[in-house]
Amino acid sequence: MKGVNIFLAAGFEDMEALGTRDVLLRGGVQVNLISVTDEYLVESSHGLSVSADTSWADLEVMEPGTGPEDVMIFPGGMPGSKNLAEHEELMEILQDHWARGGTVAAICAAPGLVVSRLSGLEGKRFTCFDGFEQPLIDKGAIFTPESAVTDSRLITGRGAGHAIHFGLAILEALKGPETVAKVRAGLML
Numbered sequence: 001m002k003g004v005n006i007f008l009a010a011g012f013e014d015m016e017a018l019g020t021r022d023v024l025l026r027g028g029v030q031v032n033l034i035s036v037t038d039e040y041l042v043e044s045s046h047g048l049s050v051s052a053d054t055s056w057a058d059l060e061v062m063e064p065g066t067g068p069e070d071v072m073i074f075p076g077g078m079p080g081s082k083n084l085a086e087h088e089e090l091m092e093i094l095q096d097h098w099a100r101g102g103t104v105a106a107i108c109a110a111p112g113l114v115v116s117r118l119s120g121l122e123g124k125r126f127t128c129f130d131g132f133e134q135p136l137i138d139k140g141a142i143f144t145p146e147s148a149v150t151d152s153r154l155i156t157g158r159g160a161g162h163a164i165h166f167g168l169a170i171l172e173a174l175k176g177p178e179t180v181a182k183v184r185a186g187l188m189l
Contacts, residue, residue: 001097004174005032006073008042008052009084013077015160016107018050020073023167025174026183034059035093036087038044038147047076060091066100074115076108076129076159085113094118098153103173107157107166113134121141125149126156164189 112132122140133143146169147162148169157166
């Protein structure tokens with residue numbers, strides 16, 4: 001799937017979706033919020049209604065030329081992560097995106113519920129919210145309890161309190177350390 005896209009399902013974690021988006025926008029990355037339903041408004045786990053840029057009905061999936069600069073981002077939150085993982089068409093697109101060389105980023109519960117749907121995770125380092133690591137460990141991935149972990153085309157984050165670091169990890173993969181340094185300075189980190 002082309003571009004940088006954050007997928008929103010009902011019950012997504014506010015900070016993990018919007019904090020990540022904010023960091024990427026500050027770094028000059030065009031980011032799309034995509035509703036996984038036909039509705040543009042998606043309610044977060046804390047009752048915030050967010051208007052997506054694209055609804056599932058209007059989504060156009062363009063696969064040719066997918067590369068590491070194309071990122072599918074999955075915020076955590078419950079039941080948001082569960083709703084993402086149960087969206088079979090989205091999971092098929094995710095698997096195809098990964099197989100074609102695209103980057104996958106997930107935070108909180110999403111690594112355990114969404115990323116675990118991928119193949120080829122053996123030896124990959126990851127992090128996630130405590131209690132969601134086992135599905136990836138079962139696939140041969142290595143749990144690392146850090147704020148954010150980048151292992152080639154897989155970027156994972158620990159939880160809501162680490163959303164800025166997760167966003168910065170994605171930004172570094174896309175724009176490099178100089179851009180990250182500028183955004184960090186602007187955020188007074």
